[in-house]
Amino acid sequence: MTLAIDLFSVLCISGGIFFFLAGAVALLRFPDTLTRLHALTKADNLGLGLVVLGLLPQAANLLAALKLCLVWVVLQLAGTTLSQLISRVAKDKARQG
Amino acid sequence: MSATFVLDASFAALTLALAAYTILARDTFAAVVAFISYGLLLALVWVRLSAVDVALTEAAIGSGVTGALLIGAAARVGDGDASAPPGLKPLEKLVCALLCAAVSAGIAVAVLSLPAQAPTLAPLALEQLPATGLGNAVTGVLLAYRAIDTLLEAVVLVLALIGIWSFARDDHWGGRPEAPSMPEPNGALILLAQLLAPLGIIVGAHLVWAGATEPGGAFQGATILAAVWILVMVAGMIDAPPTGRRWLRFALVGGPALFLVIGVAGFVVAGAFLAYPEGYAKPLILIIEVALTLSIAIALGLLALGAPARREKP
Numbered sequence: 449m450t451l452a453i454d455l456f457s458v459l460c461i462s463g464g465i466f467f468f469l470a471g472a473v474a475l476l477r478f479p480d481t482l483t484r485l486h487a488l489t490k491a492d493n494l495g496l497g498l499v500v501l502g503l504l505p506q507a508a509n510l511l512a513a514l515k516l517c518l519v520w521v522v523l524q525l526a527g528t529t530l531s532q533l534i535s536r537v538a539k540d541k542a543r544q545g
Numbered sequence: 546m547s548a549t550f551v552l553d554a555s556f557a558a559l560t561l562a563l564a565a566y567t568i569l570a571r572d573t574f575a576a577v578v579a580f581i582s583y584g585l586l587l588a589l590v591w592v593r594l595s596a597v598d599v600a601l602t603e604a605a606i607g608s609g610v611t612g613a614l615l616i617g618a619a620a621r622v623g624d625g626d627a628s629a630p631p632g633l634k635p636l637e638k639l640v641c642a643l644l645c646a647a648v649s650a651g652i653a654v655a656v657l658s659l660p661a662q663a664p665t666l667a668p669l670a671l672e673q674l675p676a677t678g679l680g681n682a683v684t685g686v687l688l689a690y691r692a693i694d695t696l697l698e699a700v701v702l703v704l705a706l707i708g709i710w711s712f713a714r715d716d717h718w719g720g721r722p723e724a725p726s727m728p729e730p731n732g733a734l735i736l737l738a739q740l741l742a743p744l745g746i747i748v749g750a751h752l753v754w755a756g757a758t759e760p761g762g763a764f765q766g767a768t769i770l771a772a773v774w775i776l777v778m779v780a781g782m783i784d785a786p787p788t789g790r791r792w793l794r795f796a797l798v799g800g801p802a803l804f805l806v807i808g809v810a811g812f813v814v815a816g817a818f819l820a821y822p823e824g825y826a827k828p829l830i831l832i833i834e835v836a837l838t839l840s841i842a843i844a845l846g847l848l849a850l851g852a853p854a855r856r857e858k859p
């Protein structure tokens with residue numbers, strides 16, 4: 449049983465790292481602000497989400513697990529808002545030419 | 546070569562690389578962003594060294610607050626003469642470089658010549674900890690053994706704020722700092738502020754309270770409270786406060802002043818400056834922590850706002 453849980457954790461965290469890596473590569477390779485933001489949101493949502501999911505069964509108790517979920521939710525909130533702000537600035541700049 | 550060694554080595558290499566980039570970057574804004582990442586990475590290094598209290602402070606103050614201040618400064622200064630200070634001749638640059646190298650070499654020699662078992666007061670500090678009623682040795686050091694350092698740190702913040710305020714024009718003195726909000730209200734930012742503000746207040750208060758027994762404390766909690774305050778102001782939900790208000794100034798100096806009063810009272814009741822009477826150490830420390838938190842939070846928020854720039858309406 450522990451083996452299965454550990455395997456689940458390793459798989460999830462590896463998946464999360466993959467999305468972070470993909471996000472980082474895309475950030476460097478994509479041509480403009482909006483596509484880069486698109487890449488970053490994937491890293492935030494899926495990458496961190498999978499890492500948290502993988503860590504959940506390893507959490508010492510329910511409180512620690514809830515804290516992990518809270519970290520994910522708060523980062524989602526902050527990331528989404530920041531994307532909004534940055535994309536608005538990018539749009540305004542593009543309009544001004 | 547174990548996995549942890551690889552991890553630590555990559556942390557060390559990354560930290561050094563980011564530090565070098567921060568110094569060498571020509572673009573002011575890029576240097577600031579690198580400095581913030583450097584602070585966060587350094588926080589991870591502190592966690593690896595089992596210094597969670599220091600890691601929290603580094604992330605909150607070293608990276609967060611300092612980062613916000615530097616971004617503000619970078620936006621005002623721009624790229625101007627950041628790359629080359631005027632009037633520095635090549636010879637002077639060489640002398641500067643040599644002096645810096647000498648200091649680094651001196652520190653390196655000092656660190657390398659430490660005995661393998663570094664001299665430490667840690668066992669002594671832990672042994673005496675029960676007398677303070679605290680469970681966190683770091684808080685014990687900060688507010689009991691070395692309380693004078695913490696007192697001076699809190700006072701320095703107020704002095705720094707006076708320094709910033711002194712840049713205000715005479716007729717702006719006592720007025721409000723420049724509005725930190727965006728030109729037009731942004732729905733997403735307002736929603737974020739509404740959701741994060743209650744959460745931030747709880748986390749900030751929890752960090753202060755937990756500081757007595759676990760990693761946390763006045764500075765870390767205050768930073769989060771200040772961040773919440775700034776977020777709500779940036780979202781345009783409240784305006785920057787008039788710096789001349791009496792309640793604001795009382796709250797600002799309240800923490801250090803209370804600390805000083807309790808410290809001086811130590812002469813009478815416990816026989817030394819900043820000594821706590823037996824049995825009352827923990828409640829007194831908690832009272833000081835709460836007052837300090839409020840003062841530090843207000844000081845950090847006002848530091849980020851800058852000098853008064855608007856005349857206060859009569």
